[in-house]
Amino acid sequence: MxxxxxxxxxxxxxxxxxxxxxxxxxxxxxxxxxxxxxxxxxxxxxxxxxxxxxxxxxxxxxxxxxxxxxxxxxxxxxxxxxxxxxxxxxxxxxxxxxxxxxxxxxxxxxxxxxxxxxxxxxxxxxxxxxxxxIPAPDALAAQSVVNNQGRGEALQGEEAERVLRYLRDDAMRAYDHYEEMISTEGQQGLARELARMNLPAxxxxxxxxxxxxxxxxxxxxxxxxxxxxxxxxxxxxxxxxxxxxxxxxxxxxxxxxxxGGATLSAAAIDCVKRMIAGEEVTQENSGMSKGEWREFQGVIEG
Amino acid sequence: MxxxxxxxxxxxxxxxxxxxxxxxxxxxxxxxxxxxxxxxxxxxxxxxxxxxxxxxxxxxxxxxxxxxxxxxxxxxxxxxxxxxxxxxxxxxxxxxxxxxxxxxxxxxxxxxxxxxxxxxxxxxxxxxxxxxxIPAPDALAAQSVVNNQGRGEALQGEEAERVLRYLRDDAMRAYDHYEEMISTEGQQGLARELARMNLPAxxxxxxxxxxxxxxxxxxxxxxxxxxxxxxxxxxxxxxxxxxxxxxxxxxxxxxxxxxGGATLSAAAIDCVKRMIAGEEVTQENSGMSKGEWREFQGVIEG
Amino acid sequence: MxxxxxxxxxxxxxxxxxxxxxxxxxxxxxxxxxxxxxxxxxxxxxxxxxxxxxxxxxxxxxxxxxxxxxxxxxxxxxxxxxxxxxxxxxxxxxxxxxxxxxxxxxxxxxxxxxxxxxxxxxxxxxxxxxxxxIPAPDALAAQSVVNNQGRGEALQGEEAERVLRYLRDDAMRAYDHYEEMISTEGQQGLARELARMNLPAxxxxxxxxxxxxxxxxxxxxxxxxxxxxxxxxxxxxxxxxxxxxxxxxxxxxxxxxxxGGATLSAAAIDCVKRMIAGEEVTQENSGMSKGEWREFQGVIEG
Amino acid sequence: MxxxxxxxxxxxxxxxxxxxxxxxxxxxxxxxxxxxxxxxxxxxxxxxxxxxxxxxxxxxxxxxxxxxxxxxxxxxxxxxxxxxxxxxxxxxxxxxxxxxxxxxxxxxxxxxxxxxxxxxxxxxxxxxxxxxxIPAPDALAAQSVVNNQGRGEALQGEEAERVLRYLRDDAMRAYDHYEEMISTEGQQGLARELARMNLPAxxxxxxxxxxxxxxxxxxxxxxxxxxxxxxxxxxxxxxxxxxxxxxxxxxxxxxxxxxGGATLSAAAIDCVKRMIAGEEVTQENSGMSKGEWREFQGVIEG
Known part of the structure; x- marks a missing residue:
């Protein structure tokens, strides 16, 4: 809560x-x-x-x-x-x-x-x-194998358990030490502005x-x-x-x-016109790079 | 109104x-x-x-x-x-x-x-x-003779009257022409985005x-x-x-x-300390330029 | 120059x-x-x-x-x-x-x-x-009759001449009076910060x-x-x-x-898909307002 | 290095x-x-x-x-x-x-x-x-006992050692687990965007x-x-x-x-004037709160 x-x-x-x-x-x-x-x-x-x-x-x-x-x-x-x-x-x-x-x-x-x-x-x-x-099990995602910026499937079994244990235990330990460091019981007590650096993101x-x-x-x-x-x-x-x-x-x-909208490049608009006119357009004759073409497909087929 | x-x-x-x-x-x-x-x-x-x-x-x-x-x-x-x-x-x-x-x-x-x-x-x-x-008579100020950024006394007599007449007449004429230019009575009518350029500030x-x-x-x-x-x-x-x-x-x-506050420079703070200690401080021994000294005087004597 | x-x-x-x-x-x-x-x-x-x-x-x-x-x-x-x-x-x-x-x-x-x-x-x-x-003759455009935000054709003949005369003469007169007002020859001279208000845009x-x-x-x-x-x-x-x-x-x-690109709305993307599939799409069955449809036409036909 | x-x-x-x-x-x-x-x-x-x-x-x-x-x-x-x-x-x-x-x-x-x-x-x-x-020993400061926003003296002896040990060990362990979680050796490997949350500030x-x-x-x-x-x-x-x-x-x-400068309030400027005039000014007759007075002292005596 x-x-x-x-x-x-x-x-x-x-x-x-x-x-x-x-x-x-x-x-x-x-x-x-x-x-x-x-x-x-x-x-x-x-x-x-x-x-x-x-x-x-x-x-x-x-x-x-x-x-x-x-x-x-x-x-x-x-x-x-x-x-x-x-x-x-x-x-x-x-x-x-x-x-x-x-x-x-x-x-x-x-x-x-x-x-x-x-x-x-x-x-x-x-x-x-x-x-x-601490992520819920279905949010505990693997690194995407397709690109550097995304997530793949949720982790499974033992791997998922180990990750959750690390996240929980490291956080608890870091917080215990944070509290202990700032404590003024029988010691000077570390400045808060310094002690916080031990806490995870x-x-x-x-x-x-x-x-x-x-x-x-x-x-x-x-x-x-x-x-x-x-x-x-x-x-x-x-x-x-x-x-x-x-x-x-x-x-x-x-x-x-x-x-719900999308921005099309000059090349993409040209392809749309050709496709509406019935032409067969492929990445090779589209004037777009592979990445652009894949994104374009996502817009007009997705 | x-x-x-x-x-x-x-x-x-x-x-x-x-x-x-x-x-x-x-x-x-x-x-x-x-x-x-x-x-x-x-x-x-x-x-x-x-x-x-x-x-x-x-x-x-x-x-x-x-x-x-x-x-x-x-x-x-x-x-x-x-x-x-x-x-x-x-x-x-x-x-x-x-x-x-x-x-x-x-x-x-x-x-x-x-x-x-x-x-x-x-x-x-x-x-x-x-x-x-159109400025009220007491806001119709002369250029300051002391510096480039300010106003002096209010204009007097004929000069004031002439200025007011110019401001009024030029504005009215400019507006008459603005209206005439954008009018579509018997003519094409100038674009508003152009006609506005005739209007004074x-x-x-x-x-x-x-x-x-x-x-x-x-x-x-x-x-x-x-x-x-x-x-x-x-x-x-x-x-x-x-x-x-x-x-x-x-x-x-x-x-x-x-x-109601003022920001004092390092030199001004030093002068304040010396003055409180009873020292006679002048522009010459203040470490300030004439302009700074005049502004400093404005703060502690004003 | x-x-x-x-x-x-x-x-x-x-x-x-x-x-x-x-x-x-x-x-x-x-x-x-x-x-x-x-x-x-x-x-x-x-x-x-x-x-x-x-x-x-x-x-x-x-x-x-x-x-x-x-x-x-x-x-x-x-x-x-x-x-x-x-x-x-x-x-x-x-x-x-x-x-x-x-x-x-x-x-x-x-x-x-x-x-x-x-x-x-x-x-x-x-x-x-x-x-x-002072606009060149071909930039002296009429107000658009289609919408409020644009220009139409260039003004012609006498109307164009009259507009140019107004723009030139009003500017010259305004500037003459500006100079006269700030002059300190035999008078106080109006503050610059005030005199500038007589000048057109x-x-x-x-x-x-x-x-x-x-x-x-x-x-x-x-x-x-x-x-x-x-x-x-x-x-x-x-x-x-x-x-x-x-x-x-x-x-x-x-x-x-x-x-060279364009942003398409969700409705426009939907129309593109239907058009590529060979469907006859009109404004009526497009889900777009008349304005949107006109702009969409501009993108895929322009 | x-x-x-x-x-x-x-x-x-x-x-x-x-x-x-x-x-x-x-x-x-x-x-x-x-x-x-x-x-x-x-x-x-x-x-x-x-x-x-x-x-x-x-x-x-x-x-x-x-x-x-x-x-x-x-x-x-x-x-x-x-x-x-x-x-x-x-x-x-x-x-x-x-x-x-x-x-x-x-x-x-x-x-x-x-x-x-x-x-x-x-x-x-x-x-x-x-x-x-990891702070150098002289930067390992205690929380200030005067106010909430500052540091006091450097920690000493055992306390200092314990703090440094916590900071070092927790960081190393967190990083070990970070590496282990993102590893794809024999496992799926946690997404980087998630694994980073284990790392301290x-x-x-x-x-x-x-x-x-x-x-x-x-x-x-x-x-x-x-x-x-x-x-x-x-x-x-x-x-x-x-x-x-x-x-x-x-x-x-x-x-x-x-x-090197300082901003004085209206009350502070008034006090300066009175002090230059030889008057004995105290916090009580200054018109300032205790906090303001302490800061004012810092400026004119510091």
């Missing part, structure tokens, strides 16, 4: 009382506010604040394009138009603040998205908790992470993708579920034009 | 109905929401949305510094501590969205603050209104501008400063009045440590 | 002497250094510094992907792979600094690209020159603009595109010509995967 | 041949290019490229301030003026690219500086080396890190400061030594106005 009874009570308290506001309010998001969605074994993600809704996107677009937006008269049509034509600034008018608990190695990938505001729990000032990510940390909708969708496109590492993808998917309820028009457009 | 009766009615409508929300709400900011504060002759600034309050700053800091924040037990003390030690990330947890109407030459300065989201009215798509900034534009509190305070430090151009300073001052009601603790700390 | 004889002499001087360096050097870019390429009637763009070359991109990628990059053994192949899979960080390892002279209304579009460093000539401190953009300004290759390519994708306003597109095209000589592999990949 | 003989040979090769360039060249930086400066036990920092020099800063400032810069006629004076008045954009005109090898817990602090370009060695694609940071990683001079100086102000964690401070100091040779005027101004 990622949250303590005390924390769950706090969530209940926060959800118990509403305040009247003049601001734009997204009913779908109010349903999610504060409540953690469990991710992995000890992690979670929860919305702690948000700004704007679908109407905030079109409101900004109408300031920008003025009478020019009249040709797209309804909100959903305008949002789809903006998404299709990569008009990103109206989507920046919505903002979200998340509280996330996640393993350090996931945090290290996540932080590479620079256009965001972050406050992370500091192991320089404070003591980390004894919580480590599957220890959990937490942060407040705030970003705008445009950058959030970019994050989701990369991290909810099939090529993303499973352990960050599950966070992205949990967030996607919230965004869907927050800004349903924007999310639908995102699914149609980004997640 | 910057707002039309129709727009004022819209503001009244928006302010008439509240919605219950579970989010953090800042009562001082609810008072300001949607209502435009007039700035210059036709401009305004108004808050259209906000996220967070003083407590959102300390909440983020407590995630970061964990038990380390216990030593500063109350919210105001913690906020002052964060401001004093340049811990900027907790202040990034608050966000504001403004709707601003402003002359183009002011917009050109403002946009240099890059860490913000902007949707500006597009003169490519739409037709600009016939509204120009005192024409009004408008935008939605969204930024976080840390970057907003940085903007205020530079633009509410005595050295900022008057025409942007009045916008900064109008915004400062809102921020004061939104996050009173953060704003007070900002006033004490940033607006 | 955009450059004075004095400035041209300065360029010659800068190009006359080389210094030995240990840094990566791009021969194609050395050819361009300092020399202005004329754009529009009085504008130019010229490279004043650069960092990195094609090899700097793969060098960074090899740090990132380590042994994982071995599968793509040659530099060009790796660069194409990175571009195709939206791995943007290696392209950020190259940097360019441009000196640009451009009309203010173009500068206002350009500055919206926020991830760049800019130093613009300040009309607060200094006096602007009497130089205005076709006056030329100039700046130093520095950005990384990833952000530059994003700028080129949007601004060298057929939908961009002609007056910024010609700058983008001039820059593209330099980038092609600077990082030939990266530029080729950019042309193939970005400029 | 942080670099292998092979790598040192590579550095020698890179330093052996110069290429003529038309670009601005900083002789002081050419001396540093490619050569690693050792930091901590296995880390290093080295410059792999740079753009600009002191003259590039004033060149940009002169574009911005035009005739306004004439009043400060020499380059050093202008740079000092710009630094003193927080004119940051001219400093953004210089760029540096570093190759850094550093422990993961240092990398986690460093990456929080968002305005930079980064390519880090990926443990998803590649196998990390068996190299861990003192393992070394490396990256290319590129930023502009303004943001680099901001990094140095925070990280070369006495309050920064020792393990990142030594990197900042190594970089500072390079910057000093690269842009000597800018670095001198930075030392005088930033590193």
């Amino acid at each position: 990622p949250l303590s009874p005390e924390q769950l009570r706090e969530v209940d308290d926060l959800r118990a009382e509403t305040t009247p506001t003049l601001r734009a309010t997204a009913p779908g998001m109010e349903q999610h506010l504060y409540t953690p969605v469990q991710v992995l074994d000890h992690g979670f993600v929860r919305v702690v604040d948000y700004m704007g809704d679908d109407a905030a996107i079109t409101q900004a677009a109408r300031v920008s394009y003025g009478r020019g937006t009249k040709s797209v008269s309804n909100d959903e049509g305008l949002i789809r138009y903006l998404m299709r034509h990569w008009h990103s600034t109206p989507f920046e008018m919505c903002e979200i603040k998340l509280h996330v608990k996640l393993p350090v190695f996931v945090a290290r990938q996540w932080i590479r998205h620079r256009t965001a505001n972050v406050n992370e729990y500091s192991a320089r000032y404070s003591i980390l908790d004894r919580e480590f990510y 599957n220890i959990y940390t937490q942060w407040y992470w705030k970003t705008d909708l445009h950058n959030l969708l970019h994050f989701l496109r990369l991290r909810a993708d099939a090529h993303a590492q499973y352990e960050i993808r599950v966070y992205a998917e949990a967030i996607a579920g919230m965004v869907k309820d927050w800004v349903p028009f924007a999310y639908k457009a995102f699914e149609d034009y980004r997640m | 910057p707002l039309s009766p129709e727009q004022l009615r819209e503001v009244d409508d928006l302010r008439a109905e509240t919605t219950p929300t579970l989010r953090a709400t800042a009562p001082g900011m609810e008072q300001h929401l949607y209502t435009p504060v007039q700035v210059l002759d036709h401009g305004f600034v108004r808050v259209v949305d906000y996220m967070g309050d003083d407590a959102a700053i300390t909440q983020a800091a407590r995630v970061s510094y964990g038990r380390g924040t216990k030593s500063v037990s109350n919210d105001e003390g913690l906020i002052r501590y964060l401001m004093r030690h340049w811990h900027s990330t907790p202040f990034e947890m608050c966000e504001i969205k403004l709707h601003v109407k402003l002359p183009v030459f002011v917009a050109r300065q403002w946009i240099r603050h890059r860490t913000a989201n902007v949707n500006e009215y597009s003169a490519r798509y739409s037709i600009l209104d016939r509204e120009f900034y 005192n024409i009004y534009t408008q935008w939605y501008w969204k930024t976080d509190l840390h970057n907003l305070l940085h903007f205020l430090r530079l633009r509410a400063d005595a050295h900022a151009q008057y025409e942007i300073r009045v916008y900064a001052e109008a915004i400062a009045g809102m921020v004061k009601d939104w996050v009173p603790f953060a704003y007070k700390a900002f006033e004490d440590y940033r607006m | 955009p450059l004075s004889p004095e400035q041209l002499r300065e360029v010659d001087d800068l190009r006359a002497e080389t210094t030995p360096t240990l840094r990566a050097t791009a021969p194609g870019m050395e050819q361009h250094l300092y020399t202005p390429v004329q754009v529009l009637d009085h504008g130019f763009v010229r490279v004043v510094d650069y960092m990195g070359d094609d090899a700097a991109i793969t060098q960074a990628a090899r740090v990132s992907y380590g042994r994982g990059t071995k599968s793509v053994s040659n530099d060009e192949g790796l660069i194409r792979y990175l571009m195709r899979h939206w791995h943007s960080t290696p392209f950020e390892m190259c940097e360019i600094k441009l000196h640009v002279k451009l009309p203010v209304f173009v500068a206002r579009q350009w500055i919206r690209h926020r991830t760049a460093n800019v130093n613009e000539y300040s009309a607060r401190y200094s006096i602007l020159d009497r130089e205005f953009y 076709n006056i030329y300004t100039q700046w130093y603009w520095k950005t990384d290759l990833h952000n530059l390519l994003h700028f080129l994708r949007l601004r060298a595109d057929a939908h961009a306003q002609y007056e910024i597109r010609v700058y983008a095209e001039a820059i593209a010509g330099m980038v092609k000589d600077w990082v030939p592999f990266a530029y080729k990949a950019f042309e193939d995967y970005r400029m | 942080p670099l292998s003989p092979e790598q040192l040979r590579e550095v020698d090769d890179l330093r052996a041949e110069t290429t003529p360039t038309l670009r601005a060249t900083a002789p002081g930086m050419e001396q540093h290019l490619y050569t690693p400066v050792q930091v901590l036990d296995h880390g290093f920092v080295r410059v792999v490229d740079y753009m600009g020099d002191d003259a590039a800063i004033t060149q940009a400032a002169r574009v911005s301030y035009g005739r306004g810069t004439k009043s400060v006629s020499n380059d050093e004076g202008l740079i000092r003026y710009l630094m003193r008045h927080w004119h940051s954009t001219p400093f953004e005109m210089c760029e540096i690219k570093l190759h850094v090898k550093l422990p993961v817990f240092v990398a986690r602090q460093w990456i929080r500086h968002r305005t930079a370009n980064v390519n880090e060695y990926s443990a998803r694609y590649s196998i990390l080396d068996r190299e861990f940071y 003192n393992i070394y990683t490396q990256w290319y890190w590129k930023t502009d001079l303004h943001n680099l100086l901001h990094f140095l102000r925070l990280r070369a400061d006495a309050h920064a964690q020792y393990e990142i401070r030594v990197y900042a100091e190594a970089i500072a030594g390079m910057v000093k040779d690269w842009v000597p005027f800018a670095y001198k101004a930075f030392e005088d106005y930033r590193m």
Whole structure:
């Protein structure tokens, strides 16, 4: 259970009382506010604040394009138009603040998205908790034999058991020594900022992470993708579920034009034209490298 | 009057109905929401949305510094501590969205603050209104004779009248020609994206501008400063009045440590020490250039 | 002529002497250094510094992907792979600094690209020159009758003449009054920061603009595109010509995967599959709106 | 030794041949290019490229301030003026690219500086080396008893030995298991992206890190400061030594106005005035909290 009874009570308290506001309010998001969605074994993600809704996107677009937006008269049509034509600034008018608990190695990938505001729990000032990510059996994947960037089948039998034992035992031992090193019982006690270096990358940390909708969708496109590492993808998917309820028009457009879409190269478009005209196109006469051709096949046959 | 009766009615409508929300709400900011504060002759600034309050700053800091924040037990003390030690990330947890109407030459300065989201009215798509900034008599300043960056006394008599006449007449003529060029009455009509080039920099534009509190305070430090151009300073001052009601603790700390504070160089600190010890310090024996010495005098005598 | 004889002499001087360096050097870019390429009637763009070359991109990628990059053994192949899979960080390892002279209304579009460093000539401190953009006859386009965002045919006959006369005369008069207002001959002289507001948006300004290759390519994708306003597109095209000589592999990949490519939505990919299978697909049975269908036709028939 | 003989040979090769360039060249930086400066036990920092020099800063400032810069006629004076008045954009005109090898817990602090370009060695694609940071005896500090954020005295005797033994043994065991888990000898072999989670935060990683001079100086102000964690401070100091040779005027101004300077609050300035006037000022009558007063004492007595 990622949250303590005390924390769950706090969530209940926060959800118990509403305040009247003049601001734009997204009913779908109010349903999610504060409540953690469990991710992995000890992690979670929860919305702690948000700004704007679908109407905030079109409101900004109408300031920008003025009478020019009249040709797209309804909100959903305008949002789809903006998404299709990569008009990103109206989507920046919505903002979200998340509280996330996640393993350090996931945090290290996540932080590479620079256009965001972050406050992370500091192991320089404070003591980390004894919580480590240990993969579930079906997430304990072998290295892919096809490429360097992916996973293969789940490990089996003894090998799986040994890996799990290493991960668990090494984490526990590292944490025992961490606690012992910082202890001031009968000794000076090592500085926290130093002792933390003994802790492995599957220890959990937490942060407040705030970003705008445009950058959030970019994050989701990369991290909810099939090529993303499973352990960050599950966070992205949990967030996607919230965004869907927050800004349903924007999310639908995102699914149609980004997640479900694909970018074709000049050579690939040429092949599509030839194929529609009935020509037999092969990798050899496609003008594409083997890698490109394989990816192209994935798009038009997948 | 910057707002039309129709727009004022819209503001009244928006302010008439509240919605219950579970989010953090800042009562001082609810008072300001949607209502435009007039700035210059036709401009305004108004808050259209906000996220967070003083407590959102300390909440983020407590995630970061964990038990380390216990030593500063109350919210105001913690906020002052964060401001004093340049811990900027907790202040990034608050966000504001403004709707601003402003002359183009002011917009050109403002946009240099890059860490913000902007949707500006597009003169490519739409037709600009016939509204120009004409300075009030006491803002019609002469070039400073002391330095290249400032203003001197207000212009007097005939000179003032001539300047005002030029500004008014040139703007009206430019707008007449703008309208005539884009007209499709009995002619093709010039593209809007071209016709706009005839309009002077005192024409009004408008935008939605969204930024976080840390970057907003940085903007205020530079633009509410005595050295900022008057025409942007009045916008900064109008915004400062809102921020004061939104996050009173953060704003007070900002006033004490940033607006009312000063940065002293190594040489200046050395002079202060010598002066406290009773030594007679002059520019000649200060180790400072004339410019530095004059600025230093401004701090300790001003 | 955009450059004075004095400035041209300065360029010659800068190009006359080389210094030995240990840094990566791009021969194609050395050819361009300092020399202005004329754009529009009085504008130019010229490279004043650069960092990195094609090899700097793969060098960074090899740090990132380590042994994982071995599968793509040659530099060009790796660069194409990175571009195709939206791995943007290696392209950020190259940097360019441009000196640009451009009309203010173009500068206002350009500055919206926020991830760049800019130093613009300040009309607060200094006096602007009497130089205005006056479109050539074939660039004097009518408003498009098809949509709000484009241009139609060039204006003809008397209408064209009248427009050119307005643009020229209004600019000259505005500048005469600007000079008269700031003059201190027998009067106080208006502050420069105020007088500039009388100048129309076709006056030329100039700046130093520095950005990384990833952000530059994003700028080129949007601004060298057929939908961009002609007056910024010609700058983008001039820059593209330099980038092609600077990082030939990266530029080729950019042309193939970005400029010549297209993003298809989920619905569009579905249509492509059906069309390849021989099915008759129309807008009605495509699942796309009319706008989307028209754009889709543009891709597969264009 | 942080670099292998092979790598040192590579550095020698890179330093052996110069290429003529038309670009601005900083002789002081050419001396540093490619050569690693050792930091901590296995880390290093080295410059792999740079753009600009002191003259590039004033060149940009002169574009911005035009005739306004004439009043400060020499380059050093202008740079000092710009630094003193927080004119940051001219400093953004210089760029540096570093190759850094550093422990993961240092990398986690460093990456929080968002305005930079980064390519880090990926443990998803590649196998990390068996190299861990083990503090030297005098860096093995106790937790400060004064505050939560600092270090006290170095650990002594048995306690120190035990800590070092834990750090060494846990790292070795974690790495043994890492190797064993990813091995494909007689087993499937765990995916690298999973196996890395067993490795502690003192393992070394490396990256290319590129930023502009303004943001680099901001990094140095925070990280070369006495309050920064020792393990990142030594990197900042190594970089500072390079910057000093690269842009000597800018670095001198930075030392005088930033590193050696201090920001005083409104209350502190008031106290300074009273003290110069001969008044006895104590914390009680200062208007400052105890914490503020202690810091103020540090400035005027330190």
